[in-house]
Amino acid sequence: MTNEDLFIKMALDAWHTYIRRTDELFSLFSDEQLMKEIAPGKNRGIYLLGHLAAVHERMLSLLGLGDPLYPELWQPFVESPDKEVTGLPSTQTLRAYWKEIHTNLNAKISGLSTAEWFQRHTAVPVEDFTKEPHRNKLNIIINRTNHLANHFGQLLLLKP
Amino acid sequence: MTNEDLFIKMALDAWHTYIRRTDELFSLFSDEQLMKEIAPGKNRGIYLLGHLAAVHERMLSLLGLGDPLYPELWQPFVESPDKEVTGLPSTQTLRAYWKEIHTNLNAKISGLSTAEWFQRHTAVPVEDFTKEPHRNKLNIIINRTNHLANHFGQLLLLKP
Numbered sequence: 001m002t003n004e005d006l007f008i009k010m011a012l013d014a015w016h017t018y019i020r021r022t023d024e025l026f027s028l029f030s031d032e033q034l035m036k037e038i039a040p041g042k043n044r045g046i047y048l049l050g051h052l053a054a055v056h057e058r059m060l061s062l063l064g065l066g067d068p069l070y071p072e073l074w075q076p077f078v079e080s081p082d083k084e085v086t087g088l089p090s091t092q093t094l095r096a097y098w099k100e101i102h103t104n105l106n107a108k109i110s111g112l113s114t115a116e117w118f119q120r121h122t123a124v125p126v127e128d129f130t131k132e133p134h135r136n137k138l139n140i141i142i143n144r145t146n147h148l149a150n151h152f153g154q155l156l157l158l159k160p
Numbered sequence: 161m162t163n164e165d166l167f168i169k170m171a172l173d174a175w176h177t178y179i180r181r182t183d184e185l186f187s188l189f190s191d192e193q194l195m196k197e198i199a200p201g202k203n204r205g206i207y208l209l210g211h212l213a214a215v216h217e218r219m220l221s222l223l224g225l226g227d228p229l230y231p232e233l234w235q236p237f238v239e240s241p242d243k244e245v246t247g248l249p250s251t252q253t254l255r256a257y258w259k260e261i262h263t264n265l266n267a268k269i270s271g272l273s274t275a276e277w278f279q280r281h282t283a284v285p286v287e288d289f290t291k292e293p294h295r296n297k298l299n300i301i302i303n304r305t306n307h308l309a310n311h312f313g314q315l316l317l318l319k320p
Contacts, residue, residue, distance in 0.1 A: 001293065003278055007167040010294050014302050039199035039317040118163055133161065134170050142174050142302070149306040150313035157199040157314065 004114050011138055012109070015145045019102060022052070022152050026098065029158060031091040038154045043082045045158050046091050048151050050077035053098045056105060059144060062121045063137050065108040070097050112137065164274050171298055172269070175305045179262060182212070182312050186258065189318060191251040198314045203242045205318050206251055208311050210237035213258045216265060219304060222281045223297050225268040230257055272297065 001009075026034075026049060034045035043051075054073035060066050068074075076085040089097070117138040120129035129135060161169075186194075186209060194205035203211075214233035220226050228234075236245040249257070277298040280289035289295060 004163050004167075006278070006294055006296075007164075007171075007298070010296075010299050010302055013294065014306055018306065042317055118166070134166055134173065136166075136170075138167070139170050142170055145306060146174055146178065146309040149309040153310035153313040154317065157202055157317075 002114070004118070008114060008117050008138060011141045011145070015141050015148075016106070018145055018148045018152055019106075022148060022155070023102075025152070025155050026095065033158055034091050036158060038157045043154070045155060046088065046094065047077065047082035048155055049091070049094050049098060050088065052148060052151060053094060053101050054078050055147065056144065057101050059140055060105060060108065062123055062140050063109070063112070064122050065105075065112075069101060069104060073097070109141075162274070164278070168274060168277050168298060171301045171305070175301050175308075176266070178305055178308045178312055179266075182308060182315070183262075185312070185315050186255065193318055194251050196318060198317045203314070205315060206248065206254065207237065207242035208315055209251070209254050209258060210248065212308060212311055213254060213261050214238050215307065216304065217261050219300060220265060220268065222283055222300050223269070223272070224279075224282050225265075225272075229261060229264060233257070269301075 029045060034049060037044050038048070050073055053070070054077040057068040057070060057073065060068055073089075076088055088094075118133075118136050120126070120133075120135060121137050121140050124132070124135040189205060194209060197204050198208070210233055213230070214237040217228040217230060217233065220228055233249075236248055278293075278296050280286070280293075280295060281297050281300050284292070284295040
């Protein structure tokens, strides 16, 4: 195993660990619990479920792995704050989306080669990437894992 | 820049980004705000300040960079839950520790060579490291950044 393979493994291990923990947490919560706020006046569990699903879906295009399955999640769960949009999908629907999005994303991720992980992600212009080669596909994984950990810590607060 | 150097930069960039964000957040909060719980019945801001300071100090020994400056933080802020220990250091003292701990840690981290980052961290026995070479010093940075992001997300909830 080369050092390149090793750190791809390190970054992906951390990603899969937090996805698994978050999966377990969402399974633990009832639909009623997910309608509660993580703290008074703050985001509800259902919003974080939709938010993480939407952000993770968008990783597909950043990694050059295809288009999101549910682009309609972006507007209510990323561009809008919680409790501003009416007519959100039901918790049951979002749970199904969550599962499908991650099955799809993780299957596609597993097909990327070592060389591909060090290529630029699609939001970086070619000319910038020459000067900033750290803005590669693997960096998307690192940053999104931290973003996930951030919200995972908040979701933990829904535990009674 | 080799791919090894690139990956070290990516992992350290994420670490420094979350340290800076957390620094800014602690500076924003008054001592009174830090005495509040992040959500009803959950940890207080002061506990998370001490907890992160203690966990980050312990990184020194894991990275083979020396002993903690304030080992006395471990028992009240890692081994004990919040509100169980009386006689915690004051918020002012913890803020000073926080600053000193990170100045010290980040100075020592910046001296590690590319080869050293891929060496085992001190909690992995030599014989295990042969089979599990991902358990290296850089993995400590990746894991502690995720741990920090987790609590950073919780600390954000102290904002009014």
